[in-house]
Amino acid sequence: MRFQVDATRYSQGNPIDPGTYRLDIYLNNRWIGRQEMRFALPNALSRTALPCIDLTLLDYLGIKSDNVSEQTLRALQGEGICAPLTEIIGTGEAVYDGGQQRIDFNVPQASLKRRARGSVDPKYWDNGITAATLKYDYTGYHSASHGSAGETYHYLSLLGGFNWQEWRLRYRSSLNHSGDNGTRYQKIATYVERAIPPLNSKLTVGESTTDGQVFDSVSYRGVALTSDDRMYADSLRGYAPVVRGVAKSNARVTINQMGRTIYETTVPPGPFAIDDLYPTGQGGDLYVTITEADGTESSFTVSYATIAELLRPGMTRYTLMAGQFRDNSMHDKPAIALGTLRHGFSNIITGYSGLTAAEGYYAAAMGLAFNTPVGALATDITQAHTRLPGKGAEQGQSIRLTYAKTVPQTNTNLTLASYHYSTRGYYSPAEAMRARDYLKYGNNAGAFYDDSAVLDDGTANYSYLRGMQHRRNRAQITITQGLPEGYGSFYASANTQNYWGTQKRDTDFQLGYNNQYKSVSYNISANRMRNTSSGNWDNQITLSFSVPLSSASSSPRLSTSYTQKRHTHSLQTGLSGSAGENNQYNYGAYVSSERADNSGRNNTLSLNATWLSPYATVGGSYTKSSDYDQYGASLSGGIVAYHDGVVLSPELGETIAVVEARNAAGARVTNYTGVHLNGSGRAVVPYLNPYRMNEVEIDPKGLSTDTELKSTSQNTAPTAGSVALMVFETTSGYSVLLDGKQTNGKPLPFGAALEEEDGNAVGYVAQGGQALIRVTHHKGQLRATWGEGPGESCRFRYQLPQTAAPEKGDYRRLEVICK
Template sequence: MSPTINLNRKSLALLIAIVCSGSAQGEEYYFDPALLQGATYGQNIARFNEQQTPSGDYLADVYVNGTLVASSTNIRFNAVKEGQQAEPCLPLSVMKAAQIKSLPATDAATECRPLREWVPHAGWQFDSATLRLLLTIPMTELTHKPRGYISPSEWDSGALALFLRHNTNWTRTENTDSHYRYQYLWSGLNMGVNLGLWQVRHQSNLRYANSNQSRSAWRYNSVRTWVQRPVASINSILSLGDSYTDSSLFGSLSFNGAKLVTDERMRPQGKRGYAPEVRGVAASSAHVVVKQLGKVIYETNVPPGPFYIDDLYNTRYQGDLEVEVIEASGKTSRFTVPYSSVPDSVRPGNWHYSLAFGRVRQYYDIENRFFEGTFQHGVNNTITLNLGSRIAQRYQAWLAGGVWATGMGAFGLNATWSNARAEHNDRQQGWRAELSYSKTFTTGTNLVLAAYRYSTNGFRDLQDVLGVRREAKTGIDYYSDTLHQRNRLSATVSQPLGRLGTLNLSASTADYYNNQSRITQLQMGYSNQWRNISYGVNIARQRTTWDYDRFYHGVNEPLDVSSRQKYTETTMSFNVSIPLDWGENRTSVAMNYNQSSQSRSSTVSMTGSSGENSDLSWSVYGGYERYRNSNSDSSAPTTFGGNLQQNTRFGALRANYDQGDNYRQEGLGASGTLVLHPGGLTAGPYTSDTFALIHADGAQGAIVQNGQGAVVDRFGYAILPSLSPYRVNNVTLDTRKMRSDAELTGGSQQIVPYAGAIARVNFATISGKAVLISVKMPDGGIPPMGADVFNGEGTNIGMVGQSGQIYARIAHPSGSLLVRWGTGANQRCRVAYQLDLHTKEPFLYLNKICEKE
């Protein structure tokens, strides 16, 4: 048996690279033993003439299907039988790093086994020149992490904080003919508090109105209050209080109660939305390319055997997938995966559910408790299943349906049966069927969307039933565009024309039982771009037939067909936008023309922004509008105005002015956020539901990138107004305007927040005057480069650079620095200094002697 040899990287690379440049399974070579004379001559040197790896321990990098999973790992190679190739004995830790789906039971964590015992159909190759162990393992044997996967353990629930967001606008309007003056103040308020994963929210508004003909009045309106909590273990969010049902199967209801629904945002990016799975077989190690409309959207390397790709990004409405499998020999095979979807399509393996119960809002005068449950599941590329139920007092609705995706397109069908006591307390039963279709044609990349809904006369939606019951009890008239609706059809066609632009066509129609009304709409749009100039034209026509008497009588009253009215309107619009960028000022001019049967108008506007982060934005406009009256007279009042917005560290400030022939209006506005936290009160821009509270002590003046004007205040805090939940967010500070007596030890941090979290992002800073000291020893020498430098408190504040230079920040006007490059008494010295900390110079330059201690 060959003797075991222990080799490190340097000795092995020197020896093996000389005698067998190549891998254990590389080209044939011959090594002449006579080249090595000495004590070891003749001792099994001839083994280097064979394509074998000598037995022994190797410090190797381990790759699985081309991906590094373990670096600098000790791998033992054992010869199975005398004269046979030595093979790697792999420890359990490497197999876990490789994410093997099912591992054989083993008692010892350090036990190693040949690869074939861990995974029967796997293979290996060892590159002795680079010390790389290449493992080839079928994808079906691996635990797959989809693209964009982030472990829930890394999600940040955020800090304890209370916030108030406001969007406030004040306007003053004056009619110059009647001298009527009117003032109006409106402030939209959103407030909340975060306690770990529990998030309390309240939405409201404050209004004030005053005129010279009426008394002033203040009014506070509470819109809704709720508590929410993400539940990571089931990819869901729990809401208690005022909320809305989320299901697209039944439609949205505003209610007060409890709701538990799937939160799609918790899924990895490669599992959100709908995309089909790609499955195939590779004859060898292959490169797989996935294209859509000729564009590459995904590439990967796969081992021999079956492979699957289940984490494609959602690119619906872009056409079927073209898959190329390029084998190691260069042979290429191709196949197509149909890709069509409708709004109800669910990715294979995913499920969506929603549970809600409570009381329907605005209907508290009657019995309004209800329950709703829906479930959707993507069975495979072809089938999605839908189930649902909505139940209330004397009302039941049951839904079943799904999506069938084929090469001819995706077909969606949902059927709902309802049973209710509605008008005049009569029992109403009926069906509603909804059919949808979507297909992107590869011939011309034509996008078609269509949806059709048919309801029998007895079908009732829950909100319509509650509205009818409330009208019967209280006399409050109820109006609905879904009650008694029979047919509804809509279709949209979008056709890219290459350099000629894009053409869009859409049509919709809806009619009602007993000929109550019919609404038909047609629209055509064309848009294009020439160089940087964009332009478009839109033409729309709407024809409406409706029961005029219905607007003055409730739905429980008998229908008078003699009150039917008809109205037809045709509108046309044309727009063009021309950019006029002057240096850092981003400016554009736009022209719009609109015409209808009642009027025509034309407007010319100019918009722009300035500043490095476009913190200042403005616009001015002028135009006219000509109206047609019954006497065929016409008038063309002119209008002009403008607005200005400045983003500041405290939020956005706005001002506007508008004037016409008989009126003028001026307005002011502001928006922003206040956050109360353990460190104090911080003001910043208007935030989204998920945002960050930044703390960088001493970094006053640092600008928050993408912060809409946010700047670190004198207490070291700032607000980043928006974060993407469950995704990696880079938080960066720009230090160019930061105070000169401090610096950041790192300019960027990463955070993965929960939805609704106020993420706390801390930046470490160093305070003190920036000093560059040129140090010499008493004998004229310099301390070694890389020697550590400590301040008087024993804190490491830097190291010695080239030519004995020390860069450090020093907070005290006098003292000494310890320079140390070893543990011996003669391997240290001390630099005494005296500084003027009040100088405005950003840097101080000193020449000092480092005295031996």
């Protein structure tokens, strides 16, 4: 038997009731923000509400208003127009998704204002909520040689924070304790920071360090205003050249790099410029192809090599700092000011300069960076003038040369080749401040110096400053070379430096080869490194293998390595892996044997494990060797306190979010490993990218059927250091699988609407008179409606069984007769 069901409500798509909804807004499948939107019926005959568009929303979406009529513009300036998008701007569509609580605007590129890829308008950045945070890391261990009492050591690192509107207060400190040295508390840094969006900069007041772009990094106590590269769109960060060309028609432009297509777009006839390429590591020349409307092609190559000094054409970065030089080992706290400026003049040239002024010291730097067909090159010179107590004034220069190049044809990546030369009278800002402090106060200046730094008459002997050797030359190079498929790759790096007034030279290097045969990975490497115990340099050769024990992605791995160095060789074998539904358990077990020429063999067993619990990260370790025993423990995590409570987290980054979903305890945040909502329906998302779109998604799988998430995904674009609050609305009630019949024994009609006595809709009837509904009360009355005529509705009373909430994934069942 067929029922006469009134389906006109669905004739215009999924019905939307008039009202205001807080929605995620997408433009051409790209999230741009979250805000409230009003929906209204376009006319009295319509059954479906449409989004109301006004000028503010058009600006929010970046839609051009050039082709909008004056009459439409006047209407848009008021409450807006509630009509299809095509009637307003002549093109596009708006699609509402009630399940995801989002609305998609699909608009042709020609109707949009040009924006850099990956950008989020600063007026939609989220400063977060007022909150206090604490990140802690504790390590403790006990070590004892056989026959001795041993020693216990404890270390606790703390990073506290308080957020209020745009301001971020941070306090970093540490506490360590040992049996020999007692307890020591150290304040490391305290500062306040906030973003300055109009300048794409950040303001820092307190104790911090400079970025080290033009001068070596300086630790200071004062105030600094610096460019914040994170505020720029991904396509404007780092360096990438502007690609310019001319199209004869509506053409397609494709840009390839090392055989991969990295950009594709369409351009109108005439000159074009593509200035929003994403930076790609060390670069690699760009191969540009223009495909005209008739299919003809033309191509050209744009040189692309990059180093840290290069900026995109027209981009500027700066640093301004004033305060005191900060070094806890020094007696004085000299005043210091620093300024740097970098600007990209073209695809080829970036210029940079800087000034530093302090008590008894000033320095000026100037340099140029080039993007050339043979690689990226930067060269600069710094002139420094230092007044040293008792020694007079000294002047000197430092010259620096940096080079980088990627050669796709040979798969060679010369990531960095750098050379520094300093004359005898040159001092960096930190070297100058420490030297002046020592020469003024002698041994009372701090722990940087030893007794030989003072002559017999008690005066300072600068030539014996320990830890401040006057560097003369430094050179370093790093190269990676890929081999044909199946033959692996090798890498090499080397660093060497010498000093004025001594024949001493420090040289270290690394050489290595990596490859994989089926599932077996192997590596051979050679290193030269300093032995911190003896102070000697050791050459070390290591051969290692690693193989999974099964094909499963979480399979444990068995690893073996053999190492040989001066007078010593060792063999280590270990097993490591992870376990748990979210890989929250990590473990490792290692056995090693070391033989030294003068002390025999030493065998060692090492065990370690960590647990990423819902509230903290807990770890433990145990080592037993022929000479000693050691065991340790670690505990780390974070605490977030805000107006609605306190939430614990196993991890805590700089920029975070607090997720709230009432009655959704146990639900998993899918894109963050190990994050689950606690018993109160809250969790901390420990890492977010500042000034970027971040999607946070909750997996409803496993939730009680008595709770429904109105949306499972939200997006936020937080400012750096903020605590974003993301509230997921939920619907709670009694879930029921209803089997409804009419008084004549026939099932309730398909599509019939079910609502409670107060008009609250609870669901619709499916096939066979069944309906999956969620009611507010344990007992009451429901009405079924399948039309507006007589006999096209009925009512029934219900009372749910007096049982506990159903198991996850199950429902209460109820059979009713609708009268």
